[in-house]
Amino acid sequence: MTSASKTNDTALFLFFIFMVIAGPILLAPIGASYPDLLQKFAIFGIFAIGFNILFGLTGYLSFGHAAFLGVGSYAAVWMFKLLSYNVLPALVLSVVVAGLFSVVIGYISLRRSGIYFSILTLAFAQMMFNIAYSVATPITNGETGLQIYNDDPQWLQGADSPLTTNLFGLKMNDVFWRPEYLGFEAQFNVGYYFCAIFLIIAFYVALRINRSPFGMMLRAIKTNQNRLNYTGISTRPYTLAAFVISGMYAGLAGGLWACMDPLAGAERMQWTASGEVVLMTILGGAGTMLGPVLGAGFIKYFEAIFSKINDQVLHSVFSFMPEGADNFIVAIVHPFVGKGWHLTLGLLFMVIVIFLPGGLIGGLTRLGRLFRRGQSDSAGRR
Amino acid sequence: MDAVLLQILNGLDKGSAYALIALGLTLIFGTLGVVNFAHGALFMIGAFCAVTLNKVFALSSVAIDPVKTDFLGNPLKVKTPYLEKWFGDFGSLLMDWSVPLAILVSIPVMLLIGFVMERGLIRHFYKRPHADQILVTFGLAIVLQEIVKAFYGANPIQTPAPAAFVGTLDIGVMLGFAQNAISYPYWRLVYFCFACLVIFCVFAFLQFTTFGMVVRAGMADRETVGLLGININKKFTIMFGLAACVAGMAGVMYTPINSPNYHMGMDFLVLSFVVVVVGGMGSLPGAVLAGFLLGILESFASMNEVKQFFESIYLPSIDQVIIYLVAVIVLLVRPRGLMGRKGVMEE
Numbered sequence: 001m002t003s004a005s006k007t008n009d010t011a012l013f014l015f016f017i018f019m020v021i022a023g024p025i026l027l028a029p030i031g032a033s034y035p036d037l038l039q040k041f042a043i044f045g046i047f048a049i050g051f052n053i054l055f056g057l058t059g060y061l062s063f064g065h066a067a068f069l070g071v072g073s074y075a076a077v078w079m080f081k082l083l084s085y086n087v088l089p090a091l092v093l094s095v096v097v098a099g100l101f102s103v104v105i106g107y108i109s110l111r112r113s114g115i116y117f118s119i120l121t122l123a124f125a126q127m128m129f130n131i132a133y134s135v136a137t138p139i140t141n142g143e144t145g146l147q148i149y150n151d152d153p154q155w156l157q158g159a160d161s162p163l164t165t166n167l168f169g170l171k172m173n174d175v176f177w178r179p180e181y182l183g184f185e186a187q188f189n190v191g192y193y194f195c196a197i198f199l200i201i202a203f204y205v206a207l208r209i210n211r212s213p214f215g216m217m218l219r220a221i222k223t224n225q226n227r228l229n230y231t232g233i234s235t236r237p238y239t240l241a242a243f244v245i246s247g248m249y250a251g252l253a254g255g256l257w258a259c260m261d262p263l264a265g266a267e268r269m270q271w272t273a274s275g276e277v278v279l280m281t282i283l284g285g286a287g288t289m290l291g292p293v294l295g296a297g298f299i300k301y302f303e304a305i306f307s308k309i310n311d312q313v314l315h316s317v318f319s320f321m322p323e324g325a326d327n328f329i330v331a332i333v334h335p336f337v338g339k340g341w342h343l344t345l346g347l348l349f350m351v352i353v354i355f356l357p358g359g360l361i362g363g364l365t366r367l368g369r370l371f372r373r374g375q376s377d378s379a380g381r382r
Numbered sequence: 383m384d385a386v387l388l389q390i391l392n393g394l395d396k397g398s399a400y401a402l403i404a405l406g407l408t409l410i411f412g413t414l415g416v417v418n419f420a421h422g423a424l425f426m427i428g429a430f431c432a433v434t435l436n437k438v439f440a441l442s443s444v445a446i447d448p449v450k451t452d453f454l455g456n457p458l459k460v461k462t463p464y465l466e467k468w469f470g471d472f473g474s475l476l477m478d479w480s481v482p483l484a485i486l487v488s489i490p491v492m493l494l495i496g497f498v499m500e501r502g503l504i505r506h507f508y509k510r511p512h513a514d515q516i517l518v519t520f521g522l523a524i525v526l527q528e529i530v531k532a533f534y535g536a537n538p539i540q541t542p543a544p545a546a547f548v549g550t551l552d553i554g555v556m557l558g559f560a561q562n563a564i565s566y567p568y569w570r571l572v573y574f575c576f577a578c579l580v581i582f583c584v585f586a587f588l589q590f591t592t593f594g595m596v597v598r599a600g601m602a603d604r605e606t607v608g609l610l611g612i613n614i615n616k617k618f619t620i621m622f623g624l625a626a627c628v629a630g631m632a633g634v635m636y637t638p639i640n641s642p643n644y645h646m647g648m649d650f651l652v653l654s655f656v657v658v659v660v661g662g663m664g665s666l667p668g669a670v671l672a673g674f675l676l677g678i679l680e681s682f683a684s685m686n687e688v689k690q691f692f693e694s695i696y697l698p699s700i701d702q703v704i705i706y707l708v709a710v711i712v713l714l715v716r717p718r719g720l721m722g723r724k725g726v727m728e729e
Contacts, residue, residue, distance in 0.1 A: 123656050123706045127703050346525035349517065
């Protein structure tokens with residue numbers, strides 16, 4: 001993917017579109033073809049793609065990106081409360097508001113680089129969390145989280161328009177096709193395809209940014225910012241632009257999340273949420289195009305699988321083992337699944353950083369290169 | 383006047399915790415050049431040392447009283463802690479003093495954890511980018527926190543201070559104010575004194591011992607010290623253990639003030655980072671000063687008068703965000719912090 005050729009990009013993009021559109025069918029065999037999870041894939045895919053523009057391309061490690069996601073969610077829910085259940089104004093406002101917040105926060109945080117930047121963004125995110133959780137209770141509904149009540153104004157809500165989030169009457173929670181094949185059920189859901197359109201657009205924009213002179217500039221900043229400064233180029237506008245773009249991506253993701261499920265809570269802005277998107281990006285491979293989406297899917301999938309496993313499931317899985325060994329293994333595995341999913345997440349985090357700095361994509365490329373070298377060697381012999 | 387004094391006192395205990403954690407962070411940062419996101423988890427582990435000792439001391443034998451019954455009509459179970467059984471009054475004294483005694487337990491535990499962490503993990507990250515160091519210690523923090531959660535559950539666990547320190551000290555009367563104008567819990571006073579003692583010890587250790595001299599030289603110029611034939615890595619490992627120890631002891635003593643839970647470490651860590659940045663990255667006195675200052679500032683912001691004033695200019699609940707606001711302002715106006723050198727960790 002490093003070879004900058006247009007055909008490569010087009011091929012990658014077409015492959016991506018195919019994967020996203022065929023998602024419900026492709027993922028059915030691994031039991032991931034239900035709307036809720038598919039929507040999460042798309043939403044966090046967008047979030048991670050945006051984060052990657054800042055972290056992967058520009059090299060600024062933000063530890064507070066979930067704040068923009070939360071802001072986006074709040075903005076979207078407010079639109080539902082004030083106007084109607086139509087998702088378009090909600091998305092527009094969430095992107096705009098997240099963009100405004102990221103301009104302010106980015107302008108301040110980007111005055112410093114390196115770890116100062118990480119700490120500053122972490123502090124800002126924590127501040128926003130506190131504000132959402134307690135200070136601005138009239139706006140955010142504090143601990144309970146923002147939701148839609150019957151007595152909300154909803155000025156533009158038509159008499160016969162549906163009472164769930166919709167796009168001009170097209171309900172987001174509709175499942176319009178449930179084909180069954182090979183014994184698996186795939187669910188085609190309106191909400192997922194709505195998110196998927198945005199995911200594809202987001203991916204395309206990121207691809208173009210990556211190849212543009214602007215993207216080149218961002219990578220130059222990551223490589224050596226001092227040298228750029230010495231050549232008389234001010235890097236501030238570029239980093240700020242990258243920050244705002246990734247903030248707007250996060251806002252879009254937050255808005256979409258609220259569109260799929262019209263709620264917004266402060267816990268979406270906590271540092272654990274910020275850490276999760278960092279993990280998604282590095283797990284897939286920071287700086288690569290496909291990596292963040294892959295990482296987001298990977299984590300959300302395993303979160304869904306792992307947190308569902310309880311002791312009963314474990315016992316049935318290990319039932320082929322002799323009596324004592326069975327209980328022993330269940331006791332060992334128990335802390336890592338179910339409610340202990342975060343422990344696995346933390347371990348995964350460490351393992352990836354220690355052993356696989358390039359993430360999944362980096363590992364695959366390395367494997368591919370190894371394989372190809374072996375092949376070319378044998379070809380040379382012949 | 384008495385209200386102001388009271389707020390200063392109230393800020394001291396939180397400030398002490400900030401100062402101790404920030405001190406450890408700065409020590410690690412100054413010596414190893416590593417930003418340790420797992421430092422809050424070390425604080426939390428220290429607190430759980432106290433919880434563990436408290437629980438161990440409270441282990442009891444259960445005997446069934448043949449005569450009495452409890453309110454459900456079952457035979458009454460009488461619990462006698464083993465310590466009381468074996469040592470009588472001395473045993474109950476030990477149980478009462480479990481929190482201060484936990485310091486003795488926490489020191490070897492934290493030293494061990496610190497050594498293992500530095501040798502096993504951090505050492506391999508000296509040459510990696512800062513982002514990697516942050517990420518791996520962040521992952522470690524999650525792991526440590528989840529392990530504690532798996533063993534102790536998610537709810538806060540109460541660990542009382544010794545009975546001798548329960549209650550409040552009426553400082554106001556001593557200074558000639560009205561009765562009960564300034565009353566201050568004993569344990570918080572103890573915590574403050576303890577923090578001062580630890581801080582003093584760390585500074586004395588660095589200032590007056592040969593070991594400390596080498597470490598300070600290493601902080602200033604690591605390569606030259608290495609070239610002089612001193613095994614600086616070994617010294618730095620010990621410093622890491624020491625920093626872990628400071629965080630652990632801060633955690634142990636903090637348990638009676640706030641019941642420890644598994645995520646207390648992260649709550650403190652974010653604020654301690656802010657403290658380090660405000661004090662100036664790499665400056666030990668700066669970290670301590672900023673810790674106390676921000677603790678006091680936070681307590682002032684939670685004063686009713688101050689809150690009302692800020693509410694009148696449409697800034698409600700200023701106490702929740704004041705520290706972050708101050709950090710932002712300091713970073714913008716004086717980027718190197720209160721007492722930091724210029725250009726530390728700017729790349």
